[in-house]
Amino acid sequence: MLVIVCFYFLPLCNTVIAIEIGHFFFIKIFSKFLDCFSVAEKMVTRTVDLRSDTVTKPTEAMRAAMATAEVDDDVLGYDPTAFRLETEMAKRMGKEAALFVPSGTMGNLISVLTHCDIRGSEVILGDNCHIFIYENGGISTIGGVHPRTVKNNSDGTMDLDLIEAAIRDPSGEIVYPTTRLICLENTHANSGGKCLSAEYTDQVGELAKKHDLKLHIDGARIFNSSVALGVPVDRLVRAADSVSVCLSKGIGAPVGSVIVGSKSFIAKARRLRKTLGGGMRQVGVIAAAALVALQENVGKLESDHKKARLLADGLNEMKGLRVDPVETNIVYVEIEEGLHISAGKIVKNLEERGILVMDASPSRFNSSFNNIQSTDSIFVNCCSMLLREGKVKMATSGRKI
Amino acid sequence: MVKRIVDLRSDTVTKPTETMRAAMEGAEVGDDVLEHDPTAFHLESEMAKIMGKEAGLFVPSGTMANLISVLVHCESRGSEVILGHNSHIHIYENGGISTLGGVHPRTVKNNDDGTMDIDLIEAAIRDPKEEIVFPTTRLICLENTHCNHGGRCLSVEYTDRVGQITKKHGLKLHIDGARIFNASVALGVPVDRLVQAADSVSVCLSKGLGAPVGSVIVGSNSFIAKARRLRKTLGGGMRQIGILCAAALVALQENLPKLESDHKKARLLADGLNKIQGLRVCTSSVETNIIYVEIEESSGTTAIKLCKDLEEYGILLKQTGLSRLRVVLHHQISESDVQFALSCFQKAVNGVQNENGN
Numbered sequence: 073m074l075v076i077v078c079f080y081f082l083p084l085c086n087t088v089i090a091i092e093i094g095h096f097f098f099i100k101i102f103s104k105f106l107d108c109f110s111v112a113e114k115m116v117t118r119t120v121d122l123r124s125d126t127v128t129k130p131t132e133a134m135r136a137a138m139a140t141a142e143v144d145d146d147v148l149g150y151d152p153t154a155f156r157l158e159t160e161m162a163k164r165m166g167k168e169a170a171l172f173v174p175s176g177t178m179g180n181l182i183s184v185l186t187h188c189d190i191r192g193s194e195v196i197l198g199d200n201c202h203i204f205i206y207e208n209g210g211i212s213t214i215g216g217v218h219p220r221t222v223k224n225n226s227d228g229t230m231d232l233d234l235i236e237a238a239i240r241d242p243s244g245e246i247v248y249p250t251t252r253l254i255c256l257e258n259t260h261a262n263s264g265g266k267c268l269s270a271e272y273t274d275q276v277g278e279l280a281k282k283h284d285l286k287l288h289i290d291g292a293r294i295f296n297s298s299v300a301l302g303v304p305v306d307r308l309v310r311a312a313d314s315v316s317v318c319l320s321k322g323i324g325a326p327v328g329s330v331i332v333g334s335k336s337f338i339a340k341a342r343r344l345r346k347t348l349g350g351g352m353r354q355v356g357v358i359a360a361a362a363l364v365a366l367q368e369n370v371g372k373l374e375s376d377h378k379k380a381r382l383l384a385d386g387l388n389e390m391k392g393l394r395v396d397p398v399e400t401n402i403v404y405v406e407i408e409e410g411l412h413i414s415a416g417k418i419v420k421n422l423e424e425r426g427i428l429v430m431d432a433s434p435s436r437f438n439s440s441f442n443n444i445q446s447t448d449s450i451f452v453n454c455c456s457m458l459l460r461e462g463k464v465k466m467a468t469s470g471r472k473i
Numbered sequence: 474m475v476k477r478i479v480d481l482r483s484d485t486v487t488k489p490t491e492t493m494r495a496a497m498e499g500a501e502v503g504d505d506v507l508e509h510d511p512t513a514f515h516l517e518s519e520m521a522k523i524m525g526k527e528a529g530l531f532v533p534s535g536t537m538a539n540l541i542s543v544l545v546h547c548e549s550r551g552s553e554v555i556l557g558h559n560s561h562i563h564i565y566e567n568g569g570i571s572t573l574g575g576v577h578p579r580t581v582k583n584n585d586d587g588t589m590d591i592d593l594i595e596a597a598i599r600d601p602k603e604e605i606v607f608p609t610t611r612l613i614c615l616e617n618t619h620c621n622h623g624g625r626c627l628s629v630e631y632t633d634r635v636g637q638i639t640k641k642h643g644l645k646l647h648i649d650g651a652r653i654f655n656a657s658v659a660l661g662v663p664v665d666r667l668v669q670a671a672d673s674v675s676v677c678l679s680k681g682l683g684a685p686v687g688s689v690i691v692g693s694n695s696f697i698a699k700a701r702r703l704r705k706t707l708g709g710g711m712r713q714i715g716i717l718c719a720a721a722l723v724a725l726q727e728n729l730p731k732l733e734s735d736h737k738k739a740r741l742l743a744d745g746l747n748k749i750q751g752l753r754v755c756t757s758s759v760e761t762n763i764i765y766v767e768i769e770e771s772s773g774t775t776a777i778k779l780c781k782d783l784e785e786y787g788i789l790l791k792q793t794g795l796s797r798l799r800v801v802l803h804h805q806i807s808e809s810d811v812q813f814a815l816s817c818f819q820k821a822v823n824g825v826q827n828e829n830g831n
Contacts, residue, residue, distance in 0.1 A: 126712050127504045138716060139498035143685060145486045174533050178708020208706035214573050326502060326713030347567035348707050349537020353485050354685030357497060358716065 123430045125293075125401065128324040133368060134361040141360035145353050147346065153356030157363050161330040164366075165315055166306030169338035171331045172359055174350050176292045177207050179316030179329040180255075181348065185215040186340045187253040187286040187313070193217050194249040196238050198224035200262045202290055203255055214348075218249045226396075228260025229272055232279060239283050254280050257290040258308070259297045265402030267297040270308050277311025287311060292318040292329070296400040299373045313337065322373055322401060325365035327358045376401045479810045479817075480789045484652075484735075484762060484803035487683040492727060493720040500719035504712050506705065512715030516722050520689040523725075524674055525665030528697035530690045531718055533709050535651045536566050538675030538688040539614075540707065544574040545699045546612040546645045546672070552576050553608040555597050557583035559621045561649055562614055573707075577608045585758070587619025588631055591638065598642050613639050616649040617667070618656045623755075624763030624801075626656040629667050636670025646670060651677040651688070655761040658732045672696065681732055681762060681803055684724035686717045731804040735762040738811050739802045745815040746800075751822045762803065768796040772822055773829040779821055786817040 121127050130138070144151045158170035173179050180203050184195055188211075195211065197204055199221035203211065211217045220238050222230040240248040256276060258268040273289070280287040289312040291297075298305035309315045314333035319325040331341055345351055377400050384403045388395040392411035396404045407413065419431045480486045489497070503510045517529035532538045539562050543554055547570075554570065556563055558580035562570065570576045579597050581589040599607040615635060617627040632648070639646040648671040650656075657664040668674045673692035678684040690700055704710055740756070743764045747754040751772025754764060768776055776792040783790060791799045802811075 123507055124504070127507065129502055129713060130716070135498045139494040143488055145483070148482060148485065173708065174711045175708045177705065177710060181708050208702070210706040210708070214706060320712045326716055327711045343567070346536065347569045347573060349532065349534045349540050349569075349709060350707075351536060352533045352686045353679045354488060357489065357685050357720070361716075 119426045119428060121428045123428050125321040128320070128322075128326075130326045130361050131324070131364070131368070134325070134364045137360040137364045138357050141356040143354035143356035146355045147351045147353060151354060151356040151359065153363070154359040157359040157366075158330065160363065160366065161317065162332050164305060165309055165317065165332040167309075167315070167332040168335045169333065171338050171341050171345060172355060172362070173316075173329050173331060173345055174327060174352070175320075176202075176290075176316060176318045176329045177210070178345070178348060178350050179318070179331045180207060180288075180290050181210050181215065182341045182344050182350075183288045183314045183316055183331055183333075184211045184217055184253060184255070186337060186344055187288060188215070188217045189340070190250070190252070191216060192249050193252045194220050194240060195253040195255060196220050196222060196235055196251060196285075197255040198222060198228075198230050198257060198260070200224040200260075201255065201257045202261050202292065203257070205262065220251070224260065224263060226263055226266075228257065228263040228266040228268055230256075232275055235276065236279055236283075239285070251283070251285060253286045253288060255288045255290060256312075257292075259293040259300075259400050259402070261292070261402065264396050264398070264404045265293065265296065265400040267300050267399050269301060270303050270310075273308065274311045280311075280313075286313040288313065289315045291315040293321060293400065295370050296322055296373050296377070299370075300377055300400050319362040319365055322369070322376060323362075323365045324369045325358070325362040328362055330362075373401070476787045477813065478787045478789065479806065479814050481800045481802070481806065481814065482789050482791050483801050484680040484683075487679070487681075487803050487805050489685045489720055490683070490723070490727065493684070493723045496719040496723045497716045500715040502713035502715035505714050506710045506712060510713060510715045510718065512718040512722070516718040517689065519722065519725065520676065521691050523664060524668055524676065524691040526668075526674070526691040527694045528692065530697050530700050530704060531714060531721070532688050532690060532704055533686060533711070534679075535561075535649075535675060535677045535688045536569070537704070537707060537709050538677075538690045539566060539647075539649050540569050540574065541700045541703050541709075542647045542673045542675055542690055542692075543570045543576055543612060543614070544703055545696060546647060547574070547576045548699070549609070549611070550575060551608050552611045553579050553599060554612040554614060555579050555581055555594060555610060556614040557581060557587075557589050557616060557619075559583040559619075560614065560616045561620050561651065562616070564621065579610070583619065583622060585622055585625075587616065587622040587625040587627055591634055594635065595638055595642075598638075598644070610642070610644060612645045612647060614647045614649060615671075616651075618652040618659075618761050618763070620651070620763065623758045623765050624652065624655065624761040625758060626659050626760050628660065629662050629669075632667065633670045639670075639672075645672040647672065648674045650674040652680060652761065654729055655681055655732055655736070658729075659736055659761050678721040678724055681728070681735060682721075682724040683728045683804055684717070684721040687721055689721075728804050732762070735802045735804060735806075736760070738762075738806060738808060739764055739800075741808070742800065742802065742811045742814065745811075746818060749815075749819055749822055751826070752818070762801055764800040764802075765793070766798040766800060768798065770796075772825065774822065774825040778825070782821040782824065783817055786821065788814050788817045 141153050146154050154172050162170040222234045222238050240251045259265045277287050289309055294317055298308050316329055316331050318329045380398050380401045380403050384395045384398040387393050387405050392408050394406045415431050419429050422429050501511050505513050513531050521529040581593045581597050599610045618624045636646050653676055657667050675690050677688045739759055739762045743754045743756045743759040746752050747756050751769050753767040776796050776798055780792045793799045
């Protein structure tokens with residue numbers, strides 16, 4: 073079983089994480105290897121919230137920007153700050169236009185429903201992708217779109233021949249839905265924040281074009297991917313017809329995502345956003361924070377990845393723990409059977425010590441773990457934003473999902 | 474020269490005040506999806522208390538609030554909702570309850586005062602005996618104040634009577650209360666009493682109350698739990714929303730008491746417009762902050778032309794028909810703005826008449 077632990081690191085420049093030693097036996101091993109951390113005793117004086125990069129709180133600069141944002145009614149006309157954000161994002165992503173939305177879920181929902189706006193549509197996507205697993209099945213329950221899943225490999229890709237095999241043959245249309253869209257996810261969350269290369273993305277793009285399909289990238293963490301691969305983000309998504317980009321994750325804005333695509337796509341998306349209820353009024357308030365986030369925090373992602381690798385290396389050296397290779401800010405830690413401790417217990421122990429983590433075992437699909445089905449494990453989602461600011465407070469009890 | 478703008482298109486144009494901006498800047502926040510943003514929680518609790526319901530849920534817009542409410546009440550496939558033929562949900566929400574939610578609408582004629590005849594509502598309820606061919610009626614929706622009917626108020630007596638019908642037939646009652654506070658103030662009825670018969674209410678904070686973004690749905694604990702999940706599904710699960718909720722809390726405190734004065738300004742403007750030859754306003758219908766202006770043929774102008782002429786003077790309005798304009802007052806329109814608007818209307822109409830040699 074896999075448990076997710078998200079780590080937020082304090083800035084490593086002369087500050088330390090206080091980790092309580094206690095009866096948690098492997099902390100002794102932990103402390104040996106983590107010479108960059110000093111280990112304090114007993115009292116939890118600070119919280120390290122490692123559940124997700126969505127917990128990032130707005131910085132002073134963001135708060136100031138929000139307080140002074142130029143605003144207008146974004147439904148009746150255009151909120152000028154939202155317009156600035158959308159223009160900036162479109163430019164960065166190399167697309168014609170963009171649309172600010174309240175969440176990544178809405179970003180993906182709108183994108184799928186807009187590409188698949190005709191009844192009887194089907195979308196091909198990974199069997200372990202966020203849209204399929206964590207978005208309440210909205211593309212179907214709300215949008216009437218049928219999903220056709222293809223196995224996600226452990227690196228987040230799907231085999232090209234399997235994708236192609238999943239495309240419905242139009243000559244069979246009397247019994248088939250019509251495939252209209254392929255979705256990729258970059259970085260791939262459930263695979264541990266793995267990056268899809270520009271080459272792979274281009275190949276899927278060619279496949280889409282060959283069969284007259286559209287390509288959407290769930291790019292919630294696309295900037296992480298771009299930074300890790302050293303590929304400019306617009307190049308990375310060039311093959312895509314649309315991309316949804318989260319600003320409220322590692323980029324650190326309080327709210328929102330942006331969808332990018334062609335002008336006509338975005339025009340339809342805007343209408344669907346209204347229909348879904350995402351048409352907000354003086355939205356410049358939150359768009360202003362997002363603009364600051366883009367300016368301030370994209371440059372810090374590389375350091376998040378460094379800290380993730382540091383943690384991964386440290387945990388991997390502990391007997392009883394095994395860590396998958398880390399590419400961005402997400403770390404999977406598996407607890408081997410010999411440790412005789414359940415994921416739930418570890419999560420609880422960590423929480424008592426001010427480390428908030430997430431148990432995500434049930435979300436893992438079995439095929440990746442054929443050889444360790446009997447083990448409990450901790451899934452580590454490594455997000456450094458909060459610690460970068462050095463802002464910590466007493467733990468409030470975090471609800472575990 | 475900076476042109477003076479008087480924006481009367483809607484009460485959604487209200488911009489956040491200094492106090493709101495300060496509150497947003499200092500707001501305590503948390504991840505509202507992983508747990509509960511503390512400021513959002515505070516707002517939702519406060520709204521539930523004010524409305525006399527068990528719980529509340531902050532959502533990005535009134536459209537989402539109504540969409541969620543209808544879809545939660547009508548969560549079984551094959552559901553039907555009874556609502557006014559001229560209601561906001563039916564006319565201005567992209568048909569989302571059907572296109573996204575699969576719920577079938579059964580409209581009943583709205584009267585000029587925003588009500589629907591009780592006997593017509595009852596006649597529209599599907600007879601369960603005929604279910605082999607009928608959808609199943611699950612919900613009745615009212616709208617208070619009624620936007621398309623001049624911001625008229627539904628009385629508490631009327632609302633209670635509709636509530637009785639719903640109970641008699643095992644249905645739910647949802648009130649689109651985007652401007653419910655306007656109704657409460659105009660009627661002199663406490664808002665919780667006004668919506669007592671309702672199972673759920675959607676309340677806009679971004680209209681007359683002046684918050685930058687958002688609405689709140691109120692209802693029972695179990696209703697709101699389902700609503701929260703559907704909100705996530707629709708993509709309305711935002712993260713550190715305390716920022717927006719902080720502004721909404723200020724709005725509740727600061728601007729609720731100002732609604733009465735919005736209504737006074739509306740009556741002032743309505744009376745003034747009615748006196749202009751060529752324009753007609755049913756002043757007795759102006760109950761809250763919305764005015765519909767009829768353009769008489771004798772004026773020699775049309776809604777489009779008058780709108781355009783007024784825009785040049787800096788007065789922004791909405792055209793709602795070939796010869797009909799809508800004006801909406803809010804707390805950021807002063808009495809002097811009202812007088813200025815009146816003088817511009819007079820000039821615009823006179824100008825046309827001069828053109829036409831009248």
